[in-house]
Amino acid sequence: MPPPELTSQINSIHGVRLAGEPSIWDIQIGYPADSPQGTVTSVTPHEPSHEPSTKDDFESPLALPALTHPHIHLDKVFIHSAPAYAPFLPTAGTFQEALSSTTKAKQQFSHSDLIRRGEWLLAESVASGVTAMRAFVEVDHTVQLICLEAAIALKTQWKDSCDIQIVCFAQDPILSSEHGEQNMEFLETALHRYSQIDVIGTTPYVESSPEAAKQNIEWAIDRTLKLNKHLDFHLDYNLDSNKEALVWHVLQTLKQRNWTTHSTDKRVMLGHCTRLTLLTENEWARLAAEIHENKLPVSFVGLPTSDTYMASPPRTNADCKPPQDRPRGTLQVLEMIRKYNLDAVIGVNNVGNSFTPWGLPDPLSLACLGVGIYQAGSQADAELLYECVSTRARAAIGLSPSHSALCVKPGCRPDLLLVHDRDDTGCGVSRPRTNVAEVVWTPPGKLNRDVVSGGRLKISPFAAADSDALYQF
Template sequence: MPPPLFSNRLASIKGIRLPGSSSGWDINIVYSSDTCHGTIASITPHDSSDNVETSQPPLVLPALTHPHIHLDKAFVHSAPRYAHLLPLAGTFQEALSFTTEAKSDFTIPDLLTRGEWLLAESVSSGVTAMRAFVEVDHIVQLKCLDAAVTLKDQWSNACEIQIVCFAQDPIFSSEFGEENMRFIERALTLYPQIDVIGTTPYVESSIEAAKKNISWAIDRAMQLGKHVDFHLDYNLDPAKEALVWYLLGTLTRRGWTTRSSLKRVMLGHCTRLSLFNEEEWLQISRTIHENDLPVSFVGLPTSDLYMAAPPQQNAEGKPRGTLKVSEMIRKYNLDAVIGVNNVGNAFTPWGSADPLNLACLGVGIYQAGTQADADLLYECVSTRARAAIGLSLSNQSSIMKKGDRPDLILFRDRDDTGCGISRPRTSVAEIVWDPPARITRDLVAQGRLNTSRGTHYDAEPVYQYL
C-alpha cells in the first residue's frame, strides 16, 4: 500500500511558463460532481500583483505515460531470490529461459513488492498512466493478474493502470498451449479489471499457429469490447514473413473499425519492419488509412537495441533494429510512440523507468536533434502515448489546453547537484536533451499535487487549493 502521496484538490496553479512563451500563465481547474477527475477550465495570463513570483517560473508540460511496460517482470534482477538468474550469455533465448524459471518462483508478495518499485519510480518521474502487461499461463496461472488488480486499486489516485491479460507463451502450439489458453479464457471471464488482450504470435511453433493466435486475439477482443495489443515481428530476418500484413488484413476482414467502437490496436517491437522499403511503408500507411484502422505502433528501443539482431549466420557484426518512430509519424502519417517495455530483467537489464530518459535516447537513435524533434519525442512518451492506449482522444500536443485533464509536470528550478547551483530548463528541448532529476519535477495527477517529497510543497504560493 503506497503512502499518502497527494494533496487536496488544486483550484489553480499560478505563475507558470508554457512551452514557447516567455509570459507567465495561470492554470485554473474545475471539478464535476460525478467524477473525481478535474478539467482545465482556463489558462489565463498571470497577474504579477498576485505575489506569486519565483526566480524562474516553472515550465509546465503534460504528464508522462508508459504505453507498454511489463509490471510482473520488473526488477527481477534486484530481488535476491532471483540472483542465480542474472544474464550469462545475454541472448533472447536465455532471457526466455531465465524468465520462465523466475516465473515458477513468483509469489504474490514478491509481485507486489517489485510492482511497487516500478510504480514508485514511474510516478516520481511524472507518469500518471500506464499499459501494464501481466502474464497468464500454466506457470504463474492467475498470480500476476491478482497482484496487478491489487496495485491498480491501491495506486489509482496516482496512476491509471490499464491491465493487459498477456499470453507471453504459445496458446496454439507446444505441449502447454491448450492449458495456457484455458487460463487466459478463465482470466477474461473472472476479471472485469482487464482492459486489454495481449499476445505474442512469434512464440508459436509455426506461421500457421501464429496466424491463429492473431485471429483469436482480434476476435476475442471484439467480442469482449477490449483493446488488443501484440508483440509482433520481433526479428531482423528478411527471410521471415512479416505478420503485420496478415494482422492488418484480419482487422479489415473482421470489420474492427465498424464493430469495435473506440477500442484500439497496438503493435509492439515490430523490428522486422525496420527492414521495409519505401513501398512497403507506403502500403502499410495506405492499408491503415483507407480502412480507418485505429492502429498504433510502439517502438521499444532499450529492449530492441539490446535483443533484436539478425540471424548470426547472416550477420557481419551485430547491427540492431528498432522502429523509426519519428519517420513513421512525419513521413508516413502513422501513429507511433515509444515505451520502456522492461526494467531490470534479462530482456532489458539496462535503463530506467523514466520515460524522459527514453525520449532523450530517441534523439540519438533517430538523429532527431531539432527543437521540433524534441517536441515530438516528448509527445511520444506523454500525450501521444496516452492517446495510443485509448485514454485520450483530443490533445496530443506538449502544450496544455482548456479541456485537458490536469495531469501535468512542473519542472522547477531546484538544485540537484548538491553544490548550491541550479540550471533551469526553459524549453521542451532542454527537458528532452538532458532530462532533469526527478527532484526537480512536481507532479499533478487528477488535479492533486504529489507532496510525498515534503510538506513544504503545500505551502508554495504557486499552488492554490479549493
C-alpha cells in the same frame, strides 16, 4: 509500501511557463459534480503581485502534460534486483536465454514478491511524472492467475496516483506446444473472471509455426472484439528478412472483422515490430495506406531499450560479415509519424530483467535516448519525442480520444508534470530548463519534478518547499 500521499484538490496553479508560450500563466482547475476527475477550465496570463520580486520568468516552473507508459511489464520488473532471482541473471544475453531464464524465475513468483517489485516500478514511475500506464501481466500454466491478481491489487491501491490499464498477456504459445491448451484455458478463465482487465495481449511469434501464429492473431482479434477490450500484440520481433512479417495478417484480419474507428472505440497496439525496419519504402507506403484507407485504429510502439539490446539479425556459420558488424533494429518512430502519418509512440517495456537489464522506468530518459537513436537533435524533434511518451502515448492506449500538443489548454485533464530549477547539486546553483527541448535533452532529476495527478499534487519534501505560492487549494 503505501502509494504516495496526494494533497487535496488544486483549484489553481499560479505563475508557470507553458510549452511554446511566452511569459507566464495561471491554470484554473474545476471539478464537475458528475465527473470524478478534474478538468483545466482556463489558462490566463499571470498577474504579478505588487510585491517586488527578483524572480526571472525562466525560474518559474514549466508545466507540461504528465508522462505515460504505453507498454511496460509489471510482473517481470526488477527481477535482477531481488536476491531470490540471482541464479537467473543473464550470461549470453540472447532472446532465447531471456525466455528460458524468465520462465524459470516465474516459477518462484509469489503474491508478496509481485506486489513488492510492482511497487518499486510504480513508485519510480509516478515520481518521474507518470500518471497512466499500460501494464502487461502474464497468464499461463506457470504463473496461472497470480500475476493478474497482484496487478489488480496494485491497480486499486494506486488508482489515485496512476491509471493502470491491465493487459491480460499470453507471453507463451496458446495454440501450439506442449502447454498451449493449458495456457489458453487460464487465459479464458482470467477473461471470464476479472472485469478489471482492459486489454488482451498475445505474442504470435512464439507459436511453433507461421500457421499457428496467424491463428493466434485471429483468435485474439475475435475474442477482443467480442469482449469490447483493447488489443495489444508483441509482433514481428526479429531482423530476419526470410521471415514473413505478420503485420500484414493483422491488418487483413482487422479489415475482415470490420475493426475500424467507426465500428469501435477500442484500439490495436503493435509492439516491437523490428522486422518492419527491413521493409522497402514501397512497403511502408502500402502499410500506411492499408491503415488510413480502412480507418484502422492501429498504433505502433517502439521499445528502443529492449530492441537495441535484443533485436539483431540471425548469424550463421557461413556468415562472412566481420565480427564487429552487429546491426540493431528498432522502429523509426519519428519518421513513421512525419513521413507516413502513422500513429506511433515509444515505451520502456522491461526494466531490470533478462529481456532488458538496463534503463530506467522514466519515460524522459527514453525520450532522451531517442535523440541519439533517431538522430533527432532539433527542438521540434525533442517536442515530438516528449509527445511520444506523453500525450501521444496516452491517446495510443485509448485513455484520451486524440493526442494534443504539449501546451496545457482548457479541457485537458489536470495530469501535469511541473519542471523546477531547484538546486540538486548541493553547490547552491541551479540550471533552469527553459523549454521542452532542454527537458528532453537533459532530463531533470526527480527533485525537480512536481507531479499532479487528476488535479492533486503528489506530496514530497521537494514539492512542499514552494507549494504555497504556486498551488491554491
